[in-house]
Amino acid sequence: MYSMGLPIKKQNRPLQVVLTVDPWAILDVKEVDQTFVTHLGVKMEWTNDYIRWSPDDFCGIDKVIVPSELLWKPYIVIKEMAEKEKSLSSPHLKINFNGTIEFSSDQVVMTNCRMQVNKFPFDTQTCNITFLSNMYDSKDLYLKSRYGHIQYTKRIRKIITQYEWLFCNMTVHNWNSIGHLYFPITVKRRSVIYIVNFLLPILYLTCLDLRSFLMSDTGGEKVGFKITVLLAVTVMQLILNDILPSSSDSIPLIMKYCFGIFTMMMLSLMETIFVMYLIEKDSASEDDEIAHDPSLEAMKKYGASLNDKSDFKRGSAAKEDTSIRHTEGPLTLEMFSDELKEMKKMITLLNTDKQEEKRGYWTKLAERINKIFAICYVTSIIVFLAIIFSMWTAAEDVICLS
Template sequence: MMLAGFFFLLVLTAVDGQPSAAMCSYQDVLNYLNLTSSNELFSMTRPVKDYRQPTKVTLEVLLYAILDVKEIDQTFVPYVWIFMIWHNQYIKWDPNKFCGITSVSLPTEILWKPDLTIEEMTEKDKAPPSPLLIIHSNGRVVVQNDQVLVSSCRMHVYKFPFDTQSCTLSFRSVVHSVDELQLDHKYSSSEATNWSREAMRTQYEWLFIDMTVTNKTVNTFGMQQDMIIYTINMKRRSVLYIVNFLLPVLFFLCLDLASFLISDSGGEKLSFKVTVLLAVTVMQLILNEILPSSSDKIPLIVVFCIGIFALMMLSLLETILVMYLMEKDSASPDSEADEDQNLSEDCNKHGKAKSQSSEGEKKKWSQCACICDVPAEETPNILLKSSGSQLTEESHDFDRLSDELREGMKILTLLLKSRKEEGKPGYWTRMTKTINKVFFILYVIAAGLFLLCMCFSWTHSHE
């Protein structure tokens, strides 16, 4: 009987003990650790029992998205996840005594946290940080937080829009030296790159290449500190810039080449070239709003625009020169026309002189008629006198007529020559055709060589 009662008592004890083991809570763990918000042991100082022992912090960064890259402001805006892991020597419990509880989440204000800062950060994240952290039974503390960082980044736009940018995020402690706080990373550069590439959600106009992780010791105000640098390498997607900027400028160059088919006689060619030149100027103003003014080298795209602008300006100056020469050539026919007018006036004068000489002959014949009416005894003497004077006057008249005919022939030959020369182009007009041909050939050669040099510079030059 007593043996049966003893076994019955053991069964009751076991049945009563099962519910007590199943009723574990997180608060039991906190009570065991005496972890409260008023306990300064956990929140005031570094969690080490010997101050000479440094706190080792493992830092991991995951690039979740590239939100913006502002060249003119030289800022880089990424969306990152930051993981920090360190060991707290005051936290430790046996999970078997607390129903297998291995981790507990706590408010971040209760425990001490590393005072890490990002050197490149120019604006704090407006979103609130994560309110919780996780403690593990072996004393490990894990904090994970997502942030939108606005950081400074030195932009190298020499090969814009075919450029590759490298922006860094440098983590270090604010007040702790390397003897007190040591930074380390668990994942290598290739693992961090693959991890970020799998988690990447958006890349804006950039293509994420890789992310490198380096650890070094720096001297900050005479104090040695550990620093972890995450370098994010990315390449610009240049298709839209090619379609929206480079190709239109090339099209303007082609239009300027096509303007050589327009006649130089009118002002249409000059106005067309000026319009194309103004269009390139507008493209340069748009480019000025994109590129930063603090770059060490002149970007190749600026050289490209200036070269195209210079070629078009030379073409415009050549058109102005050609129009000036043609205007000069058109001024010489006007003087020739004045000479023709003078010649015609001379012809009119000579015609009047001829009419006057014919009138004189009529008077002479009327005098002869008067002689015929004279009496018979006076006629021989009168006839002799009149016939001698008449012969001398007629010889002089024939000489004058021959001279006038020679002058008339000269005038007619000059008029015929001037009429023939009106149909032929002038000297400067012929010269302008030669100038246009030579300049067009040189223009095409110069434009081709310039474009080849630009392509070579964009593909082979180093920033």
């Protein structure tokens, strides 16, 4: 009979059950699954109106231990429960002489928690653990907390075991209308491991990409280097995709950080390809000049430089003038030959200067573009990183136990 109904004599008032909730450890916070794993110690106390005695009448005995099946006990559940992994409930009840009954249980619980990962890995999470009775409403059973906000926070900081997450505080709220009692627990992530393994490597890759502006634009080494750095950032993004939940309301700052760095590296790669195209255009125009000028082609074949073009033509003209001088008269032909040689020399110099000016135009344009882009790139990187890190390190009014 004592295990079937509420142990109260006056049916017009609810039975008050006092809860003491002690989080012994924050075991895990799974962002992808959005679950919160804790090791909880729960102690329930209530008064049985049908049990009471005087210790003086029983040799000073003020409490007894009985099996939990003999008396009624409240069936309290956790609303956010996703999975009850391990539970160690006491098989006995402790009964005091004034009718107060105590029941304790330790359990590892996995509860659902809506994660806010906007500031990952400098994020702070608040997860609720709500206790309620499935069998009784607020008119029959009333849940009450043993301690308040400040007492709970001081008490838990002395007993909790901390791993990746730091305990900040735990508050208490009562929903008297529906008989719920919920405990919001605020925890903060230890971000050092993520800074060393994730943020700093991406920052180092950015510095390597900046270093690529010191490399030569001729050849494919610069493009290959930039593609390698870009692939490294892509690998970091894939790792991050496995950590963060896909159901987040807003884009986390770390995703903006990676995407911003990735975008600027992509623009840098496109600029490098464009600069190389301009330089190759200069080289192509030089090859066309050599192909259309037989004398330049001959000098290239035998290893002569472009500056020797006039000497090459001057030698041929000298041989022709010598033969003419022997056949038609020395004086007049020699003067005519000298004038021809001077005219050829002048025309050759003018053509050479024009060709050099034409060939150097695209290269000079590529150098100007490269300098302007390098200045804009460095400035954009500095401003972008300053904005991201200022948003990350924005002050919060949450003090956590270190």
